[in-house]
């Protein structure tokens with residue numbers, strides 16, 4: 320384990336790839352041991368999330384931003400999450416082809432993750448992969464995800480800064496509203512600004528921001544880009560760093576991270592509790608109680624109270640084998 324952690328911290332790619340695979344599908348004990356061993360070296364990277372509808376240009380944008388950051392000498396880790404496409408799917412293949420330009424660059428690590436093969440959910444696997452890249456010392460970590468469902472919104476909770484990528488064209492603003500990612504966007508990117516309707520979309524977004532309440536005096540900026548041509552990357556980077564400055568100066572940086580840790584701990588506890596309850600339910604007494612409920616001798620809540628009391632009594636009794 321020590322050699323492995325050392326290799327990860329030296330940004331050995333094979334060690335990093337092996338770690339992410341282990342966290343995605345490895346055995347529980349090994350996973351937690353690895354995470355705990357890496358934990359002291361985490362918390363340094365700036366995690367930036369790119370979300371938005373499929374085809375908005377998130378991967379192209381990510382690729383351009385990598386180039387931008389590499390010119391500044393910053394190292395970049397990327398986790399591309401696409402639950403809508405399986406491993407052999409077009410989108411993922413496209414990402415790989417597009418990003419192969421970086422595969423020889425030691426300062427870049429790119430990993431695609433699909434919903435398959437990750438025990439315990441995609442958002443957990445993503446968070447753990449981010450933690451590996453963080454421990455490996457990448458300055459900036461990009462997380463790319465399709466902004467459609469709750470699990471994608473959950474993934475975005477991992478990020479310090481969330482950029483929502485939208486494009487001109489019918490239905491996009493509606494999609495933004497529907498996705499519920501609105502509330503978590505720190506910044507809007509109107510990509511494909513070379514297409515008709517970009518101005519209108521920007522105006523719509525600004526209008527929407529005028530009426531929206533901004534929590535901590537941060538008004539999300541709207542930046543337009545043409546990522547295929549690398550246009551707007553300077554302004555985008557400026558907007559991102561402005562957000563980071565805001566986070567640090569307002570204390571929101573720490574507050575967000577504390578919230579994230581709380582959420583993570585809650586998830587760990589819930590999972591343990593769930594397992595505890597599952598193993599309790601496999602006891603033969605449970606069937607007897609169930610019969611009594613079925614015969615209307617006792618109500619379900621009363622049984623639940625009894626079970627709960629017994630589960631708690633049991634765990635207070637010192638069974639800490641976990």
Ligand SMILES: Nc1nc2c(ncn2[C@@H]2O[C@H](COP(=O)(O)OP(=O)(O)O)[C@@H](O)[C@H]2O)c(=O)[nH]1
Pocket residue numbers: 372373374375376377378379380410413510511512513514544545546547548
């Ligand atoms: N016209 C135009 N096309 C773009 C731009 N950015 C990306 N695209 C194209 O949009 C398509 C989807 O891009 P991709 O980065 O895979 O989108 P993702 O699904 O959000 O990751 C690709 O064919 C890109 O070449 C842009 O700024 N302008």
Ligand SMILES: [Mg+2]
Pocket residue numbers: 377378379410414463
């Ligand atoms: Mg993509």
